[in-house]
Amino acid sequence: MDNALSREIDELAAAAISYAASHTRIAKIAYPPNVRIAVNFTADFDTMLLRRLMNEPPQQLAKGEFGGRVGIWRLIELFDSHGVKATVFTPGRICELYPRAVQAIARGGHEVADHMWEHRVPKEPDLERDHLLKTSAALERLTGKRPVGSRSSHSLKLLQENGFIYVSEHSADHLPYYQQSNGATLLHLPFHFAIDDAMFFSYAWMGSRNDAQRITDPDRVFDLWWDAFMHQYRQGGYLNICLHPFVSGRALRIAMLDRLIAKMKTLPGVWFPTCEELARHILAAGEAH
Ligand SMILES: [Zn+2]
Numbered sequence: 001m002d003n004a005l006s007r008e009i010d011e012l013a014a015a016a017i018s019y020a021a022s023h024t025r026i027a028k029i030a031y032p033p034n035v036r037i038a039v040n041f042t043a044d045f046d047t048m049l050l051r052r053l054m055n056e057p058p059q060q061l062a063k064g065e066f067g068g069r070v071g072i073w074r075l076i077e078l079f080d081s082h083g084v085k086a087t088v089f090t091p092g093r094i095c096e097l098y099p100r101a102v103q104a105i106a107r108g109g110h111e112v113a114d115h116m117w118e119h120r121v122p123k124e125p126d127l128e129r130d131h132l133l134k135t136s137a138a139l140e141r142l143t144g145k146r147p148v149g150s151r152s153s154h155s156l157k158l159l160q161e162n163g164f165i166y167v168s169e170h171s172a173d174h175l176p177y178y179q180q181s182n183g184a185t186l187l188h189l190p191f192h193f194a195i196d197d198a199m200f201f202s203y204a205w206m207g208s209r210n211d212a213q214r215i216t217d218p219d220r221v222f223d224l225w226w227d228a229f230m231h232q233y234r235q236g237g238y239l240n241i242c243l244h245p246f247v248s249g250r251a252l253r254i255a256m257l258d259r260l261i262a263k264m265k266t267l268p269g270v271w272f273p274t275c276e277e278l279a280r281h282i283l284a285a286g287e288a289h
C-alpha cells in the first residue's frame with residue numbers, strides 16, 4: 001500500500017474512533033410505567049430567518065411570515081386539541097417579531113427552547129456566547145423560564161455551562177443518546193429528515209429549480225410517518241417529528257397531522273411529552289442506576 005493511501009486510512013480510522021467516542025448509547029431507555037414509545041412533536045419557529053440572512057426575495061420571505069401570523073397559531077390549536085405537549089425551538093429574534101405567539105406557546109404548557117439568535121451559530125466564541133445568552137434572556141422575558149434545550153450546533157460546553165440539558169440537532173441514532181465534546185456531555189434527542197415536513201412540502205427550497213419542487217400529497221406523508229411511527233412503536237422506541245409553522249401550518253397539512261395524532265392515540269402506551277420532560281425523565285432514570 002502506498003504511504004498516501006495508508007495515511008488516508010489512518011485518518012479515517014481516527015475520525016471514526018473519535019466520532020464513536022463522542023456518542024454513548026443508553027442501554028435501555030426507561031420510560032414511565034405503561035409507556036411504549038415517546039413521541040416528541042417539535043416545531044422550529046423559523047419564519048425563514050435563515051433565508052432572510054441569504055437575502056431571498058420578498059415573495060419567498062412572505063411564506064415565513066405566514067408561519068408567524070397563522071401557522072404557529074394553528075399548530076398550537078392542533079396540539080392543545082389533542083392534549084399533546086410540544087417543543088418549539090425558537091430563534092431569539094422571533095421574540096421581537098412574534099412575541100404574542102411565543103407567550104401563547106408557553107401558556108399552553110408547551111416548551112420553548114433555543115434555536116439560535118438569528119438561525120446561525122457564529123464562529124467567533126465571544127459572539128457565539130453573546131447569541132446564546134441573548135436568546136436565553138429573550139425567551140425567558142416572554143415565557144418566565146430559561147430554555148434548557150437547543151436545536152443548534154452551539155458548542156456542548158457552552159450549552160452545559162448555561163444550564164442546558166439536551167440538544168436535538170442530529171440524526172446519528174434512532175434513540176436518545178449521550179453526546180460528548182470537549183469534556184461536556186449532553187443528552188441528544190435525535191430526529192431525521194425523513195420525519196421533517198420541510199423535506200416534503202417545500203416550494204422553491206433554497207433556490208431550487210422548478211423541476212426540483214417537493215409538494216407531496218399529505219396522504220403520502222401520513223402513510224410514511226405512520227409507518228415510521230409503527231416501526232418504532234413495535235420495538236418500544238422513540239420518534240421526534242420536526243415541523244415548521246410556515247410549512248405545516250397550511251390547512252391540509254394541519255388536517256393530516258390531526259389524523260396522524262388521532263390514530264397514534266388509538267394505541268396504548270403512546271406518550272407525548274415535551275423534549276424537556278423526556279430529557280429529565282431519562283436523566284433521572286440514568287442517575288438511579
Ligand atoms: Zn431552523
